[in-house]
Amino acid sequence: MFEVPMAAVSLLDRDRQWFKQADGLDLDGSVPRAQTVCQATIVRGYQHPEDPALILEDTWESAFCELPAITAEGGIRFYAGYPLYGPGGHPVGTFCIYDTKPRHLSAAQREALGELAEWAQREMQSSDDLQRAATVQRQLLPSALGDLPGYRVCALCLPAFAVGGDFYDHYPVHDGMVFTVADVMGKGLGAAILTATVRSALRGATRAVDQAGTGDLAEAVNTTYVQIQDDLDSTESFVTLFHLKLRTDDGAVHYIDAGHGFAAVVRHGGGVQPLNSDGLPLGILPDDRWTCRDVQLQPGDTLVVASDGVLDLITDGDDIDAAVAFMARYSDPEELCAQARELQKRQPPLDDITLVAIRREVTS
Incomplete structure (x- = not known):
């Protein structure tokens, strides 16, 4: 010029x-x-x-x-x-x-x-x-989970750009811990704003049902949707969500899968049990409702919940079986997260990568 x-x-x-x-x-x-x-x-x-x-x-x-x-x-x-x-x-x-x-x-x-x-x-x-x-989005992620007797937990959230539409969360309830992995449609600052809204609404609803003594995850998710439905409609967005409560004394897991579709239990003996669900994402149907399912974590089992960015990291973005096989190779939560970080360094992702791994320890 x-x-x-x-x-x-x-x-x-x-x-x-x-x-x-x-x-x-x-x-x-x-x-x-x-x-x-x-x-x-x-x-x-x-x-x-x-x-x-x-x-x-x-x-x-x-x-x-x-x-x-x-x-x-x-x-x-x-x-x-x-x-x-x-x-x-x-x-x-x-x-x-x-x-x-x-x-x-x-x-x-x-x-x-x-x-x-x-x-x-x-x-x-x-x-x-x-x-x-x-910086704010990183600060909204929970602190690393410290001592959880009988369990080891590792989690990571790696945005594809400066900010992202994924998040994970965890916090105690009266008989265990609640864990969440969610993915808001889109990337960047717009998706990040919505993730903060979803996180806050879901935390509030889950703690409310816990304090009421019901501990009903379905009620928490359904209440959350009522709160954020107008926001999702006006932004023409939707949210996939895997929301679970771990009862720490016996390893019972109650979960809601709202269109997330990428969670599995890696069994101590080497098998993998996908946690399938036909629930739709929040924001697809105006009157949709979600129901709770159950799975049992035995000593030595690891529950892994990931966002679809992990598919791009490990496969061409479509091969869920290959991604599940990858997770099965690393039943130790810290090792699984370390391997995911290593792959992300070699190949910058096109999508946000979020991963939560919960292992129930073998007790003598």
Whole structure:
């Protein structure tokens, strides 16, 4: 657009200028602020907010003619910088173009400089928003489950992007522990917002039925759907859900599978029992209801619940049998999660990956 050999996006603190992107410049990441022209661009952003661009058509004829970047062989002879503003409205960085010879910008190019700077600023703000959202989403995941006598549990949630539509949850109830794996349709920030809604509604409903003394998982899920149905309708979304209660004294598991379809018990003897269900996801039918099923964890058995991102990780995305066989090879929860993380490092996933493994220990 400008036919210049160098361009940069940078942030400035009190002492240094940090280059977040630099093309055509041989830089080690930062330079002292006092040796930069961009410090003047920041000042101009305060003094002339209506026209904040600083343009030096020939730097040798400017107040910065003795800066190292200008006096060096092949140094900067032309500079055009536009301030970038932080969330509080203060200039915190610059978008700049440079040339090794004097030049002039037309009115159209000056306008384009401002438009590109605004684009860079939006990208930086969007990235910051996503990072903040990712931090909040990680904080909403439960802490690693500590001592659960007679059991070992491992869980992971690996978003395909900065934030995702998967989540897992666990918390105690009066006679055991509740575990949830859910997948909201979609990826990114929109799905992440809905996951927080689903998590909060399901937690509240489950704890309410527990305090009422019924402990009815079906009632909890059905109540949750009533609460979030309007949100799912207005966003044209749906949620697959595997919600279970483990009675810790005897290994009895009561569960609801709302269209999730990817859970199995790896038996101590080596067999695998898929936990099939014909329940639909939340948000498909307006008057749908879900019922509870049961399975028994014997000593040495491992219950594994995963999101469909695991299918992409292990197979071509369709072969459930191969994914179940993979889980059966690693009945130890920590080892299973470690293997999933290793695969994710080798092959960045196209979908969020969530996995919860619960092993009932063999007691002597």
